[in-house]
Amino acid sequence: MKIVFMGTPDFAVPCLDEIVRRQHLVQAVITQPDRPKGRGKKLAPPPVKEKALQYNLPVYQPEKVKDPNFIEVIKDLSPDCIVVVAFGQILPKAILDIPVYGCINVHASLLPQYRGAAPINWAIINGESMTGVTTMYMDEGLDTGDMIIKKEICIYNKNAGELHDEMAREGAILLGETLELVAIGRAPREKQCNEKSSYAPLMDKALGRINWSKSAKDIYNLIRGVNPWPTAYTTYDGEVFKIWKAKIVEKDCKDQPGKIVKVDGSGILVCTGQHLLSIEEIQFPNNKRMGVDEYLRGHMIHENRILGE
Incomplete structure (x- = not known):
C-alpha cells in the first residue's frame, strides 16, 4: 500500500521500521518540527525524522497539519492509508477523509480505557495489572474511533520506561498485522463503548x-x-x-x-x-x-x- 506515516517520538519508530520491513511504499513521513533540546537548547530532530532520513524518505514538519497548503500536499500524494503513531497533533476531517483505507492509529492502551496522551503512565499509576496496544480507525474524536485489533500486555512490576519499550515493539507488530488485514479487506471494526472509557491526561x-x-x-x-x-x-x-x-x-x-x-x-x-x-x-x-x-x-x-x- 501507499502509506503516509505520521509520528514523532521514540514510541513511533518501531512502527515506521515495520512498515518499511513489510515493503509498503512510504510516500512521506510527517513529524513535528525540530525543537530546542538539552542545556544548550540546540535544535534537535524528532526520533522519527532521524529514522526517516536513514531510509531516505521525504520528511515534512508542519507547524499545524490543518494548514490548507499542507492538506493539499497530502491530497496530492493520494495515499491508500495514513498511519498515525504518537504524532502530537489532532488531524482535521479534511485529512481524515483523504486515504482510501482511512487513517489508522496505534494507541498504547486497551481502548476504550486510557484514551489520551499518557496511557502507559496512568495504567501503572492506577495499579492496573494488564494493559495493551490497540489499532483503530481514526475519527474526529480523541482516541474514539472504531477498534481493529488488540494485544494484551502484562504490566508486572515494570516501570513506565520499560513498559513503553515493550509496547512500542508490540505495537509495531500489531500495526503490521493490521495493515495486512486492511489491504485484503478483512480488517474488523468494533465500536468503542464510551461508558467504559477512561482518560489518561498529560503529565506534569x-x-x-x-x-x-x-x-x-x-x-x-x-x-x-x-x-x-x-x-x-x-x-x-x-x-x-x-x-x-x-x-x-x-x-x-x-x-x-x-x-x-x-x-x-x-x-x-x-x-x-x-x-x-x-x-x-x-x-x-x-x-x-x-x-x-x-x-x-x-x-x-x-x-x-x-x-x-
Whole structure:
C-alpha cells in the first residue's frame, strides 16, 4: 500500500521500521518540527525524522497539519492509508477523509480505557495489572474511533520506561498485522463503548510529588509510573530528591507518614498511610542516580526525620 506515516517520538519508530520491513511504499513521513533540546537548547530532530532520513524518505514538519497548503500536499500524494503513531497533533476531517483505507492509529492502551496522551503512565499509576496496544480507525474524536485489533500486555512490576519499550515493539507488530488485514479487506471494526472509557491526561512535574499519607502500594505505583519522567520526588531536610526505585514492605507502621524508621544499605524504610516503603534508588541535586547503599558511603540519612516536610 501507499502509506503516509505520521509520528514523532521514540514510541513511533518501531512502527515506521515495520512498515518499511513489510515493503509498503512510504510516500512521506510527517513529524513535528525540530525543537530546542538539552542545556544548550540546540535544535534537535524528532526520533522519527532521524529514522526517516536513514531510509531516505521525504520528511515534512508542519507547524499545524490543518494548514490548507499542507492538506493539499497530502491530497496530492493520494495515499491508500495514513498511519498515525504518537504524532502530537489532532488531524482535521479534511485529512481524515483523504486515504482510501482511512487513517489508522496505534494507541498504547486497551481502548476504550486510557484514551489520551499518557496511557502507559496512568495504567501503572492506577495499579492496573494488564494493559495493551490497540489499532483503530481514526475519527474526529480523541482516541474514539472504531477498534481493529488488540494485544494484551502484562504490566508486572515494570516501570513506565520499560513498559513503553515493550509496547512500542508490540505495537509495531500489531500495526503490521493490521495493515495486512486492511489491504485484503478483512480488517474488523468494533465500536468503542464510551461508558467504559477512561482518560489518561498529560503529565506534569507536580504529579511526581509523593504524598506519604497514601498507601505504600499507591506510592510504589506512582514511582514506577513516572519513571523516567517526570520522576517521583520528595524532600529530606527541605532538599528535594528523586526516588527512582522502591519496594513495598507489608508491615504495619503506626508512626507519622513520611517518617524514616530505618536506614541501611538495603534501603530507606519509610512509614506510609498503609505499610512501609523501602526506597532503594535515589538522586539528590547535583548527584547521579544511585542505589541507597552507594549514597550512604559518602552521605548521611538520619532515622526519625520526616520526608516531605
